[in-house]
Amino acid sequence: MLEIFSAGFEKVLSPDSLMIALRVAIVLAAGFILLKIMNFSVGRVTKKRFSQQTAMLVKKGIFYIGAFIILVSVLRQLGFKLTALLGAAGIAGIAIGFAAQTSVSNIISGLFLISEKPFAVGDVIKVGGTMGIILSIDLLSVKIRTFDNLYVRIPNEQLIKTEVTNITRFPIRRMNIDVSVSYKDDLAKVKDLLLDIAKKNPYCLDNPEPFFIIKEFGNHGIELLLGAWFSKTDYVQLKNSLMEEIKNRFDEQGIEIPFPHISVYAGSRTEPFPIQAVKTPD
Amino acid sequence: MKLWEPVEIKREKEYHWRIGNVRIWCTRTDGEWMLAWEHGEDEEAESEVATTLHPKPEHLTWERYVCDKKTDNLQLVPVLQDRAVVVSSDITLKILPDSKALFFVGIPVWARVHIGTQKDAALAEIPTQILSNTWFGDPTTGELCYSLQSRAGMDIKHIPLSPHKAVCPVLLVNSSTGKLDFQKLNIHVEHLRVYAGTNRLWTNEVSIRFYGEDQPGQVEFSNKAPSFEKPLTLLTEERIPTSQSILKKSFGILRHFTNF
Numbered sequence: 001m002l003e004i005f006s007a008g009f010e011k012v013l014s015p016d017s018l019m020i021a022l023r024v025a026i027v028l029a030a031g032f033i034l035l036k037i038m039n040f041s042v043g044r045v046t047k048k049r050f051s052q053q054t055a056m057l058v059k060k061g062i063f064y065i066g067a068f069i070i071l072v073s074v075l076r077q078l079g080f081k082l083t084a085l086l087g088a089a090g091i092a093g094i095a096i097g098f099a100a101q102t103s104v105s106n107i108i109s110g111l112f113l114i115s116e117k118p119f120a121v122g123d124v125i126k127v128g129g130t131m132g133i134i135l136s137i138d139l140l141s142v143k144i145r146t147f148d149n150l151y152v153r154i155p156n157e158q159l160i161k162t163e164v165t166n167i168t169r170f171p172i173r174r175m176n177i178d179v180s181v182s183y184k185d186d187l188a189k190v191k192d193l194l195l196d197i198a199k200k201n202p203y204c205l206d207n208p209e210p211f212f213i214i215k216e217f218g219n220h221g222i223e224l225l226l227g228a229w230f231s232k233t234d235y236v237q238l239k240n241s242l243m244e245e246i247k248n249r250f251d252e253q254g255i256e257i258p259f260p261h262i263s264v265y266a267g268s269r270t271e272p273f274p275i276q277a278v279k280t281p282d
Numbered sequence: 283m284k285l286w287e288p289v290e291i292k293r294e295k296e297y298h299w300r301i302g303n304v305r306i307w308c309t310r311t312d313g314e315w316m317l318a319w320e321h322g323e324d325e326e327a328e329s330e331v332a333t334t335l336h337p338k339p340e341h342l343t344w345e346r347y348v349c350d351k352k353t354d355n356l357q358l359v360p361v362l363q364d365r366a367v368v369v370s371s372d373i374t375l376k377i378l379p380d381s382k383a384l385f386f387v388g389i390p391v392w393a394r395v396h397i398g399t400q401k402d403a404a405l406a407e408i409p410t411q412i413l414s415n416t417w418f419g420d421p422t423t424g425e426l427c428y429s430l431q432s433r434a435g436m437d438i439k440h441i442p443l444s445p446h447k448a449v450c451p452v453l454l455v456n457s458s459t460g461k462l463d464f465q466k467l468n469i470h471v472e473h474l475r476v477y478a479g480t481n482r483l484w485t486n487e488v489s490i491r492f493y494g495e496d497q498p499g500q501v502e503f504s505n506k507a508p509s510f511e512k513p514l515t516l517l518t519e520e521r522i523p524t525s526q527s528i529l530k531k532s533f534g535i536l537r538h539f540t541n542f
Binding site for chain 2: 172206
C-alpha cells in the first residue's frame, strides 16, 4: 500500500508533472490578470460611450469568452484533446438541457430579452404588482429594486410570458388625476379651475397641454379626469403639488369633493326631510 | 448694475435681496455661510440690493456652506438657464418669404451666488423667476425646456427695464418660399453669454434661418456682444460652448405639437 502511495507521489512530483502544473498556474494567473485588465479597460471605454446596459453586456461577454479560452488552454496543458472535449460537451449539454429545462428556458428568454431590449438597466418597470428599478439583466433573471428597497428577482421566462410596463421608456408621461365634484357645482368653472391649476404648476408641462374630460355621472358625484403631462423625473413633485393645490383651490371656491353618501329624494329634488323633536308622553 | 456687484457681508448680520419674484437671505459667521430663498407671486416687484431690513421668515430653512476662503464679499452673478427656453408669442406672427425680423426677448436669469468673486466656487443657482416646464418636439425624441411667454417685441424701447431679465436679440430670417408662422421658438440659452449694460442685461445675438418646414433651421450664436447698447461688460460665459453654427430644429410650428 505504502509503495503504491510513494509511486503515485513520485509520479506527481516528477519533473514533467511539475512542469505541467507550473504551465497551468502561469496560464491561469496570466489569463485572469489579462482578463481583469481587459475588462477594466473596456469598462472604462464603454461607460463613457454606451448605455449602462450595453456596458454591462460587453463586460459580461468579454468575461465569459475570456474564461472559456482560459479553461480550454488549461485543459490543453493538461493533455485533453479539444475535439473530444467538445463532443463530450455536446452530449453533456443535451443531458443537462433535459435535466434543467426551466433554466434553459430562462436562458433562451434572457437572450430574447437582451436582443429585443424592452427595457434597460436603470429603467423603472412594472411586472404584475411589482414595480422597481432594474439593477441587472442576466441570462437567468432580471433583478430589480423596488421603491421600498426590496430586492426582487424575476425569472426571464416570466418576463417573456407576462405583460411588462416600462414606465420610464419615454421622457415624458401623463399623470391622470381623478376628481369628483358634486352635482350642484358649475362644471365650466371647475374645468377652468383645474386647467388653471395645471397651467400654474411649474412641474406640469405647458406642451403637450393639460387634458380635461368629464368621465361620467357617478353614484356620488360627477367624475372628472385631469391629465397633466410631466417630465418622468418629476412624478412625486407634480403629484403632491397638484393634489394639494386642487384641494386648496376647491376649498377656496366652495367646490365640494363628494364622498360616498346616499341622498333620498321623493321623485324630484326636495328639501331635506323635516325632522322635529317631540316630547314622548310619560 | 448694482444688483450684480459684490456686496460686503458683515458677520452675524442678515442680508436680504429681492430680484424678480425671489427673495434671498444671507448671513455668515467665521468660515460658515448660510443662504435661504423663497419664490413669491409678485413677479415684477422692484429689485432690492442687500439690505438688512427684512428678516428671514421663520418657515424657511438655511442652507449651510463651509468656506475656508478669507473674504467678506458675496456676489450674485446672472446666468442663463441650464436648458433651452421655448418662447411662446401670444399672437402668431407670419414672416413672409425672403423677409427677416429682429425680436427682443427678455429672459429671466438665474442668480449664481459666489463667495468672493465669480472666479470662486458658487454656492447655489437660484432662478429669479420660476418658469414652467414644457416639451419641445415629438413626445419620444423631443427635449425638455422651460416655457416663457413673451411678446417678443421688435422695438427695444418697448421692452421693460428689468434688472433680472437678459434681453436676447433674435434675428429670424425666412429663406423659404412659404410664410413662416412664428408661434414658438426654442432658444438654446445654454450657449448664450450674459453682458451688463447701463440699465439692462444682454445676451449675444441669435440668428435663425428658416429654409422650409421639412428642412432643419440654421441657428447661429454670435461671438460678439450685441450692438444695441454700449459699453457692455461680459458678466458670464455660456454654459456650453458651441461651434459658430449649429443645425437644429428651432421652430415650433403648430403641426409639431398636434401630431399626438
